[in-house]
Amino acid sequence: MKFLRNLLASILGFFIALFLIFVFFFIIAAIAGDGDKVVVKENSVLELDLSTPIKDYAPKEDNPIAEALELTEEKLALNKIINAIENAKTDTKIKGISIKTTFVNAGIAQTQAIRNKLEEFKESGKFVYAYNDVYSQKNYYLSSVADSLFLNPVGAIDFKGLSTEILYFKDFEDKYGIKMEVIRHGKYKSAVEPFLENQMSEANREQTTSFLKSIWSEIIEDVSKSRNISIEELNIIADNSNGRNAETALKSNLIDASIYEDEYKEKLASVTNDKFKTISLEDYIKSGKGRVSSTSKDxxxxxxxxxxxxxxxxxxxxxxxxxxxxxxxxxxxxxxxxxxxxxxxxxxxxxxxxxxxxxxxxxxxxxxxxxxxxxxxxxxxxxxxxxxxxxxxxxxxxxxxxxxxxxxxxxxxxxxxxxxxxxxxxxxxxxxxxxxxxxxxxxxxxxxxxxxxxxxxxxxxxxxxxxxxxxxxxxxxxxxxxxxxxxxxxxxxxxxxxxxxxxxxxxxxxxxxxxxxxxxxxxxxxxxxxxxxxxxxxxxxxxxxxxxxxxxxxxxxxxxxxxxxxxxxxxxxxxxxxxxx
The missing domain is CATH 3.90.226.10 (2-enoyl-CoA Hydratase; Chain A, domain 1)
Incomplete structure (x- = not known):
C-alpha cells in the first residue's frame, strides 16, 4: 500500500513539475515578447545591415517558447525589408538611411530589388549614405545607390566583373570507381555535366558566358547611373582592379571620400542636425514597419x-x-x-x-x-x-x-x-x-x-x-x-x-x-x-x-x-x- 502511495505521489509530482516547467517557459516567452517592442525615436537613421541570411519569405516563428529561447534561425525576409524601406519614406522620425553591412547575404536579384527600393526612397528627398571598411562586389553594387559613398582609408573595393567556377568529377570517378549514372534530355543540362565530363562543354560555356554577361550588364548599368561613370570606364576599372585601395577607388570615382568610421558618424550628424539615433533594420521591422497596413477586405x-x-x-x-x-x-x-x-x-x-x-x-x-x-x-x-x-x-x-x-x-x-x-x-x-x-x-x-x-x-x-x-x-x-x-x-x-x-x-x-x-x-x-x-x-x-x-x-x-x-x-x-x- 505504501509502495502504491509513493508511486502515485511520484507520478503526480512528475506532472506538476512538467506543468510548472511549461508555465515557466510561457512566462519567459511573454516577457521576451514584451521586450521585443521597439519604439522609433525622433531624428533616427535607419541602418541597413544585410549580413543576416535573406529569404524571400521568413515568417515569424509561431512557437513562442522556441522564439523566447532563441532556438530559431536568424534570417531576414525580403518582403519585410522592402516594406520597411517603403514605410521609411513617409516616416517623419526617419531622416535617412545608412548602408553599413559587412556583406550582402542575398542573391543578385534580391539585391537588385532592395537597391531599386532604395532608389525610390531617395525620391522622398531623404538621404542615403554608405560606409564600409571593405566592399565586396555585391555590397558595392548595393551601396553605389547612395548619395554619398565612403570607404576606410586602408580599405578596398572588390570590383572585378563576374566569374564562376564549376568542379568536374569525371577523373575522380574513373580513378576511384564511384560515379553517377546519368540519363538526361537537353544539350544544356549541365546540372549533371560534372559527372560526365572532365571539362566544360562548349554548350555549357556558351550559356554560362551569356547569363554572366547579362547579369554584369545590369550591375554596371545601375552603377553607371548612380556614380555617373560610363559603362566603358567601369569595365576598365574592373579590368585593372582600380578599387583595390582607397586611393585608386577615389581617383576612379567609385567613392566620394576616404574617411574613418568616426568621421562618417560626423557626416551623419551634420546631415541630421547633430543629435541622431540609429535604428537597425531588424528593430525597425519589429516596430511594425515590416508590413504595409490596409483596411480593405480584398x-x-x-x-x-x-x-x-x-x-x-x-x-x-x-x-x-x-x-x-x-x-x-x-x-x-x-x-x-x-x-x-x-x-x-x-x-x-x-x-x-x-x-x-x-x-x-x-x-x-x-x-x-x-x-x-x-x-x-x-x-x-x-x-x-x-x-x-x-x-x-x-x-x-x-x-x-x-x-x-x-x-x-x-x-x-x-x-x-x-x-x-x-x-x-x-x-x-x-x-x-x-x-x-x-x-x-x-x-x-x-x-x-x-x-x-x-x-x-x-x-x-x-x-x-x-x-x-x-x-x-x-x-x-x-x-x-x-x-x-x-x-x-x-x-x-x-x-x-x-x-x-x-x-x-x-x-x-x-x-x-x-x-x-x-x-x-x-x-x-x-x-x-x-x-x-x-x-x-x-x-x-x-x-x-x-x-x-x-x-x-x-x-x-x-x-x-x-x-x-x-x-x-x-x-x-x-x-x-x-x-x-
Whole structure:
C-alpha cells in the first residue's frame, strides 16, 4: 500500500513539475515578447545591415517558447525589408538611411530589388549614405545607390566583373570507381555535366558566358547611373582592379571620400542636425514597419515557393507539394482573395512534385488571376510551376528557363570490384532492376530514358500551352538552357521585368481591384521537439559547423556531391552548381 502511495505521489509530482516547467517557459516567452517592442525615436537613421541570411519569405516563428529561447534561425525576409524601406519614406522620425553591412547575404536579384527600393526612397528627398571598411562586389553594387559613398582609408573595393567556377568529377570517378549514372534530355543540362565530363562543354560555356554577361550588364548599368561613370570606364576599372585601395577607388570615382568610421558618424550628424539615433533594420521591422497596413477586405494572396522542389510535405527551406498545394487551395477558396501571386525562388527538383503543384495552380487559375514573380532563381522545376500563369514577371537578373530533365543514380560497381566486393542478385522476373554494385544494364537504361523523354515532352507541352507557343518554339529555347530574366523576355518565357511589388500590382489590375491587403502563404509550424534538438555547438546548424570546419570551397564540393546523392526520381533541375563571384 505504501509502495502504491509513493508511486502515485511520484507520478503526480512528475506532472506538476512538467506543468510548472511549461508555465515557466510561457512566462519567459511573454516577457521576451514584451521586450521585443521597439519604439522609433525622433531624428533616427535607419541602418541597413544585410549580413543576416535573406529569404524571400521568413515568417515569424509561431512557437513562442522556441522564439523566447532563441532556438530559431536568424534570417531576414525580403518582403519585410522592402516594406520597411517603403514605410521609411513617409516616416517623419526617419531622416535617412545608412548602408553599413559587412556583406550582402542575398542573391543578385534580391539585391537588385532592395537597391531599386532604395532608389525610390531617395525620391522622398531623404538621404542615403554608405560606409564600409571593405566592399565586396555585391555590397558595392548595393551601396553605389547612395548619395554619398565612403570607404576606410586602408580599405578596398572588390570590383572585378563576374566569374564562376564549376568542379568536374569525371577523373575522380574513373580513378576511384564511384560515379553517377546519368540519363538526361537537353544539350544544356549541365546540372549533371560534372559527372560526365572532365571539362566544360562548349554548350555549357556558351550559356554560362551569356547569363554572366547579362547579369554584369545590369550591375554596371545601375552603377553607371548612380556614380555617373560610363559603362566603358567601369569595365576598365574592373579590368585593372582600380578599387583595390582607397586611393585608386577615389581617383576612379567609385567613392566620394576616404574617411574613418568616426568621421562618417560626423557626416551623419551634420546631415541630421547633430543629435541622431540609429535604428537597425531588424528593430525597425519589429516596430511594425515590416508590413504595409490596409483596411480593405480584398486580398492578394502571395504564395512563396522557395528552395529545392522535393516530393513530400515541404518546409520553409524546400518546396513540397503538400504545404504549397494546401496554400493554393486555401487562397483559392477564400472569397476575399481576389488574385494569387506565386513567388518562385527555386532551381527546381522533383519532376513529379512540380507536376502536382502545376496541376493545383491550373485549377486555381480557372477561378482567380494567377501571376508569377520570379526571384533569384525560377529554373527547371521552378519554371515548370510558373509556366501556366496569366502573367510572368521576372527580375532582370533572375536565372530562369532550364527546361530539361535528367535522372542520376550513384554506382559503386567499379569501386566494389577494386576492394574485392562482389554482389550477386536473385530475381523472380526479368524486370528492369538496378543495383549500385552492378553496371547499369541496357534494359534499365532504356526504360529510364523513356521516362526522361516522356517528362521532357510533358514539360515542353506545359510551357507551350501556358506561354501560347508551339512545341517547336519552346523546344528551341529549352534543351536545359538557362537564361536571365532580361534574356527570357526575348525568348517569350517571361512577360515583363519587375519586382514582387510589380507582380502584386499586376495581379490587382487583373482582379480589377484598387485597394487590397497582402496575405502571405504558406504557414509553417515548427515543433518544439525539433527546435530543442540543439547541437553540442549551440545554435549553429550542421551546415554552419561544416562550413566552419571545411571552409567555403571544400563545403561547396561536399554539398554538390551530397545533393546529387540524395536526388530521388527524375529531376527537372537547373545547373545549380554555379557560384557567381
Amino acid at each position: 486580398k492578394i494572396a502571395v504564395i512563396y515557393a522557395q528552395g529545392d522542389i522535393m516530393y513530400g510535405e515541404g518546409s520553409e527551406d524546400y518546396i513540397g507539394q503538400g504545404i504549397i498545394n494546401k496554400a493554393i487551395i486555401k487562397a483559392k477558396e477564400d472569397n476575399n482573395v481576389k488574385a494569387i501571386v506565386l513567388r518562385v525562388n527555386s532551381p527546381g527538383g522533383s519532376a513529379l512534385a512540380s507536376e502536382l503543384i502545376w496541376r493545383e495552380l491550373e485549377l486555381a487559375k480557372q477561378e482567380k488571376p494567377l501571376v508569377v514573380s520570379m526571384g533569384n532563381l525560377a529554373a527547371s522545376g521552378g519554371y515548370y510551376i510558373a509556366c501556366n500563369a496569366d502573367k510572368i514577371i521576372a527580375e532582370p537578373t533572375t536565372i530562369t528557363g532550364s527546361i530539361g530533365v535528367f535522372g542520376a543514380i550513384p554506382n559503386f560497381s567499379q569501386f566494389a570490384g577494386n576492394i574485392g566486393i562482389n554482389a550477386e542478385q536473385v530475381h523472380t522476373n526479368n524486370s528492369a532492376t538496378y543495383s549500385v554494385f552492378e553496371p547499369m544494364n541496357q534494359k534499365f537504361y532504356d526504360i529510364t530514358k523513356e521516362g526522361v523523354e516522356q517528362i521532357y515532352t510533358t514539360f515542353v507541352n506545359r510551357v507551350s500551352t501556358g506561354r501560347n507557343m508551339t512545341f517547336e518554339q519552346v523546344n528551341e529555347v529549352a534543351q536545359g538552357r538557362v537564361w536571365t530574366g532580361k534574356e527570357a523576355i526575348e525568348k517569350g518565357l517571361v512577360d515583363q521585368l519587375g519586382s514582387l511589388e510589380d507582380a502584386i500590382k499586376v495581379a490587382a489590375e487583373l482582379a480589377e481591384i484598387e485597394t487590397y491587403k497582402v496575405r502571405n502563404f504558406p504557414n509553417y509550424k515548427t515543433d518544439l521537439k525539433d527546435a530543442l534538438q540543439l547541437s553540442p555547438f549551440g545554435k549553429a546548424s550542421k551546415e554552419e559547423i561544416l562550413k566552419e570546419a571545411m571552409g567555403d570551397e571544400n563545403y561547396q564540393l561536399y554539398y554538390n556531391i551530397n545533393r546529387m546523392k540524395n536526388l530521388k526520381g527524375i529531376q527537372a533541375r537547373m545547373p545549380f552548381t554555379f557560384q557567381i563571384k
